[in-house]
Amino acid sequence: MEDRRRILEMVREGVLSPEEALELLAVLEDREEGRAEEGLTPPLVRLVAQGAEVRVVGEKGLASPRAEGGEFRQEGEGHLFRLGVGEEGRLWIPEGSPVHLEAKASNLELSRVALSGQAHGCNLEGEELLGLDLRLVAGNLEAGLLLQEGRHGLDLKAANAELRFLPPSDLLLEVEARLSSLEVEGAWTRAPGGYRLGEGRAVLRVRAFASNLEVEA
Template identity: 60%
Template sequence: MEDKRRILEMVREGVLSPEEALELLAVLEEGPRPEAPAASPAPGHPQIRVLATGANLEVRGLGGLAEPEAEGGALLREGEGYVYRVAFGEGALRVPEGAWVVLEARGSNVELSRVALKGRALGANLEGEALVGLDLEVVGGNLEASLLLREGGHRLSVRAGNAELRFLPGSDLLLEAHVRLGQVEAEGLWRPVAGPGSFRGFLGEGRAQLTARVVMGNLELEA
């Protein structure tokens, strides 16, 4: 229901045409497709849930940090992990480097560095630096990120928006990308096998696997 409401808002705002909105709603009715299993949190790292609404937020992974630290918002212990909430303001969160951040962002701008990113962004813009894991759904927003993926399964689903992914030296993965309404462009050191609206390429031996699907938007890949 939230997805449909946001799509209608995007039509009113002129972001989507009525025809594009109908196409996107039809895809939403199809339901999720099976994907590769997502990577698991690294041993020894706590899982941190981040709930951001109408906020500007920075999340930074730091080496040698044992427990998360926050400025602005509210950070609470939750079971074996943590939950951090920030709404309609500024926030800064420091977490152990490589920890999984489970993000629920609505109408927010979020910058993340040196963490593994998981979750959902609705009407949000995300920037990532040296992300070591990805399991993310974006609806009505954009993602620009550099990644260092070496093992495990990773996923990206963009319902309406654009994604720019740059893979850092040392990445070792098989990438499968599919774009329904838009374009996929790949540059760099790939060993590619491409087709209309799709791209399949290797970096290294392909130990990690990333599946990227874009319903409406553009996908840029650089290695």
């Protein structure tokens, strides 16, 4: 519901056209059906940031999340970490835990987590991300990824992304690019629908519109 509301807001703000919004809503429905079928774990933390500086660390052996700065509270079965303009915060969560991002005009550093959600006008740096299901509009993403199983996604609109796949990543990379530049370097082999690293056990589908995408393994 929150994702659908944000898509409608972006149409009203002129960021998306009605046609693009319909495409996104269709993608959202497909992903929700996929999550229901696969029984994916719900986010441990919902991170909401606007004009903020945030660092998220996945820490091995940590029992429960803790945070410094911003607002941090229980939300349903998970937690909410919210930061506003000019605020700085840091969040520690168990390594590999899912984080759902809702961010605008913020700078974020994340390591050893599974990242999902949406970011608008943000700069993101990821270190050893263990999962990715992100929509990035008018921002920058520089990330090292460690993907070995499951389905993942990245939607780019007027954005720049540099993705480095760390060993022992094993995946099929599917790319749909419109009005975008694409560079693929490293130990990839061509495969039906994209590029394969290893046996292709995980799948990362990237959609890029008016964006720059660089991929390295």
